[in-house]
Amino acid sequence: MAAPGGxxxxxxxxxxxxxxxxxxxxDIISTVEFNHTGELLATGDKGGRVVIFQQExxxxxxxxxxxxxNVYSTFQSHEPEFDYLKSLxxxxxxxxxxxxxxxxxAQFLLSTNDKTIKLxxxxxxxxxxxxYNLKEDDGRCKDPNSITSLRVPVLIPMDLMVEASxxxxxxxxxxxxxxxxxxxxxxxxYLSADDLRINLWHLEITxxxxxxxxxxxxxxxxxxxxxxxxxxxxxxxxxxxYSSSKGIIRLCDMRESALCDRHxxxxxxxxxxxxxxxxxxxxxxxxxVKFSHSGRYMMTRDYLSVKIWDxxxxxxxxxxxxxxxxxxxxxxxxxxxxxIFDKFECCWNGNDSVxxxxxxxxxxxxxxxxxxxxxxxxxxRENSKPMQVLKPRKVCAGGKRKKDEISxxxxxFNKKILHTAWHPQDNIIAVATTNNxxxxxxxxx
Amino acid sequence: xxxxAFDAQNLISISLRKIQSSRTQRGGIKLHKNLLxxxxxxxxxxxxxxxxxSQAQRSxxxxxxxxxxxxxxxxxxxxxxxxLADDFYCNFTGAExxxxxxxxxxPHGQLTEMPHQDASSCALVSPNDSDLMLSExxxxxxxxxxxxxxxxxxxxxKTVLDLDTHVVTTVTNGYFHSDCCAQPKQPQxxxxxxxxxxxxxxxxxxxxxxxxxxxxxxxxxxxxxxxSHSDSEQLDNTNISNLISVLGSGGLSxxxxxxxxxLEQIFGTQTICLxxxxxTGSGWTRAIEAF
Numbered sequence: 028m029a030a031p032g033g034x035x036x037x038x039x040x041x042x043x044x045x046x047x048x049x050x051x052x053x054d055i056i057s058t059v060e061f062n063h064t065g066e067l068l069a070t071g072d073k074g075g076r077v078v079i080f081q082q083e084x085x086x087x088x089x090x091x092x093x094x095x096x097n098v099y100s101t102f103q104s105h106e107p108e109f110d111y112l113k114s115l116x117x118x119x120x121x122x123x124x125x126x127x128x129x130x131x132x133a134q135f136l137l138s139t140n141d142k143t144i145k146l147x148x149x150x151x152x153x154x155x156x157x158x159y160n161l162k163e164d165d166g167r168c169k170d171p172n173s174i175t176s177l178r179v180p181v182l183i184p185m186d187l188m189v190e191a192s193x194x195x196x197x198x199x200x201x202x203x204x205x206x207x208x209x210x211x212x213x214x215x216x217y218l219s220a221d222d223l224r225i226n227l228w229h230l231e232i233t234x235x236x237x238x239x240x241x242x243x244x245x246x247x248x249x250x251x252x253x254x255x256x257x258x259x260x261x262x263x264x265x266x267x268x269y270s271s272s273k274g275i276i277r278l279c280d281m282r283e284s285a286l287c288d289r290h291x292x293x294x295x296x297x298x299x300x301x302x303x304x305x306x307x308x309x310x311x312x313x314x315x316v317k318f319s320h321s322g323r324y325m326m327t328r329d330y331l332s333v334k335i336w337d338x339x340x341x342x343x344x345x346x347x348x349x350x351x352x353x354x355x356x357x358x359x360x361x362x363x364x365x366x367i368f369d370k371f372e373c374c375w376n377g378n379d380s381v382x383x384x385x386x387x388x389x390x391x392x393x394x395x396x397x398x399x400x401x402x403x404x405x406x407x408r409e410n411s412k413p414m415q416v417l418k419p420r421k422v423c424a425g426g427k428r429k430k431d432e433i434s435x436x437x438x439x440f441n442k443k444i445l446h447t448a449w450h451p452q453d454n455i456i457a458v459a460t461t462n463n464x465x466x467x468x469x470x471x472x
Numbered sequence: 473x474x475x476x477a478f479d480a481q482n483l484i485s486i487s488l489r490k491i492q493s494s495r496t497q498r499g500g501i502k503l504h505k506n507l508l509x510x511x512x513x514x515x516x517x518x519x520x521x522x523x524x525x526s527q528a529q530r531s532x533x534x535x536x537x538x539x540x541x542x543x544x545x546x547x548x549x550x551x552x553x554x555x556l557a558d559d560f561y562c563n564f565t566g567a568e569x570x571x572x573x574x575x576x577x578x579p580h581g582q583l584t585e586m587p588h589q590d591a592s593s594c595a596l597v598s599p600n601d602s603d604l605m606l607s608e609x610x611x612x613x614x615x616x617x618x619x620x621x622x623x624x625x626x627x628x629x630k631t632v633l634d635l636d637t638h639v640v641t642t643v644t645n646g647y648f649h650s651d652c653c654a655q656p657k658q659p660q661x662x663x664x665x666x667x668x669x670x671x672x673x674x675x676x677x678x679x680x681x682x683x684x685x686x687x688x689x690x691x692x693x694x695x696x697x698x699x700s701h702s703d704s705e706q707l708d709n710t711n712i713s714n715l716i717s718v719l720g721s722g723g724l725s726x727x728x729x730x731x732x733x734x735l736e737q738i739f740g741t742q743t744i745c746l747x748x749x750x751x752t753g754s755g756w757t758r759a760i761e762a763f
Contacts, residue, residue, distance in 0.1 A: 118499040141499060203503055222503045253504045272504055305483060305519070308511035312504075362512065363486055368505050 044463035071121025220257035274311035314370035353424035385444025
């Protein structure tokens with residue numbers, strides 16, 4: 028079966044990360060993000076590190092091999108901290124990375140852990156000054172009395188060095204765990220969201236932020252929902268959405284009031300009473316929300332499905348895709364082993380025609396909206412030969428298992444794909460398994 | 473895959489364990505996850521209550537059950553993080569209760585009792601999930617071997633997870649039974665007639681409980697680093713005293729700070745009616761009150 032996107036077939040391109048089966052917790056990938064051109068691909072992990080890959084220039088003599096991604100920069104973004112007052116350890120895990128639009132030669136990204144957001148500048152240095160009058164080449168100072176003539180220092184080529192430096196640290200604004208950051212289309216402000224509040228920042232100002240959403244009840248005993256994700260509209264700088272653990276998405280307009288506790292629009296689909304169970308609230312909790320590139324639609328991911336919403340229709344989604352419906356009868360076990368709390372992300376392709384999300388057993392799914400087709404693929408070392416075409420996978424929910432199908436009871440729930448990213452302009456996808464990053468591309472016919 | 477815990481009571485036990493283990497997880501308590509767990513607890517409890525209510529209608533009456541049923545309309549679980557600090561529970565040895573069965577409540581009102589009902593397919597009796605403050609019928613204990621007299625006052629029943637034995641028990645408020653516990657006891661001053669609201673945030677430790685950062689006001693506020701520093705100095709004295717009474721000197725890493733001693737183990741299966749009391753010194757165990 029051809030993959031969504033017409034005659035496109037997905038092929039293995041690269042895999043990054045250790046091959047060992049013994050995975051160190053610090054190496055677990057926690058976020059993946061392409062920059063706006065797709066030239067750079069950033070990953071964050073539980074150890075607080077950020078690794079940036081850069082796409083090499085296409086090899087024109089070998090057109091079947093689209094350019095590869097190689098390590099561009101690696102740096103430690105966040106360190107573990109300890110809040111002595113609350114006796115709480117603050118994890119260094121990178122929850123989100125968001126790239127800023129490029130304005131000059133340097134690249135900027137925001138990275139956040141549970142409490143602190145940092146703005147990093149990634150710049151290249153391929154020249155160095157040479158010929159100082161008062162300094163030796165190794166930096167030692169010269170004796171001024173030994174100088175007999177003066178010369179003008181010049182810049183000479185050197186090996187490319189990529190430097191990452193923290194330019195801003197936005198701290199002390201979140202009591203609860205940060206789950207989202209989103210850069211505004213004005214390129215000057217961004218929002219950060221935790222479980223109960225959303226703050227608006229200016230990229231240049233670190234000592235203050237504006238609280239724009241606060242859903243904390245006066246009495247915490249009355250808490251019924253938390254914020255799970257938030258994002259700015261891609262074009263309207265006054266508009267943002269945030270999702271909740273109750274499966275509700277609220278769209279807010281910052282022009283209406285300073286405090287956006289009252290939503291402009293509320294998107295909610297009535298629950299199907301026939302599906303009611305002990306775990307209804309858990310599986311309806313939204314784990315991710317993403318605007319389409321056009322800005323007309325948004326996509327939400329809950330535990331079992333992906334939904335596409337038209338911003339002009341609030342009462343139900345326009346499209347619903349079941350990611351792994353065969354898990355509905357297994358919710359009890361998934362609750363026991365905590366898998367039911369996994370937060371899957373979702374992403375759009377460049378022209379909003381296909382959406383992608385992850386599942387278990389290192390499976391991930393793509394849904395072609397225009398052709399109404401979907402496919403499930405697997406990221407595995409066994410399918411890692413260069414340009415090997417990925418074979419569609421199927422899960423057998425019950426009854427007789429066909430050849431090449433995998434039984435739902437055989438799924439490995441420790442192998443989960445929570446984070447995926449799609450190149451903004453090309454058919455290249457990045458899929459993060461536990462500690463490996465797989466890059467797939469469409470086969471060039 | 474791990475075998476599924478089928479009945480509601482197992483779900484309750486699992487949920488309480490999750491809440492307890494969340495306190496020791498790196499990064500602090502996850503508010504989102506704990507909130508979702510409380511929803512499961514509430515759903516399981518609703519199911520359990522309705523099952524027991526239907527069982528009570530069909531079972532022969534027992535002394536304690538009659539007394540408890542008379543109080544059905546009155547029982548209202550109330551409580552707060554503060555009140556939890558005043559409640560201490562002890563596990564007692566006692567006769568085995570009959571095996572607990574999960575009865576699925578059928579939508580048409582007919583009750584079907586079957587062991588080990590698949591919890592994931594159990595239809596909830598009440599689809600109303602918006603109201604977390606419930607006043608419900610009290611639970612009835614099906615154990616006819618118990619002959620503990622129930623005082624002629626309002627009875628409160630709570631589900632308690634013993635953190636050391638991991639046994640879920642149903643605790644009935646009342647007077648202390650001297651045969652059940654070998655430890656010195658001291659009657660709790662306010663335990664007999666306490667009303668507790670169904671508090672799903674019992675186990676949610678609000679990081680701002682003792683450190684309010686700013687007063688909620690309906691306008692866009694600027695927060696500066698100066699504000700956060702000054703806020704840290706404006707401690708809520710009431711909350712601090714409550715916190716200390718709950719936590720002792722142990723800090724916030726424990727939901728409740730308890731002295732640990734040798735424990736009285738409970739024989740038998742999971743649903744046993746108990747009497748609870750507060751006593752000082754050794755001989756009491758850690759427990760998390762569910763609802």
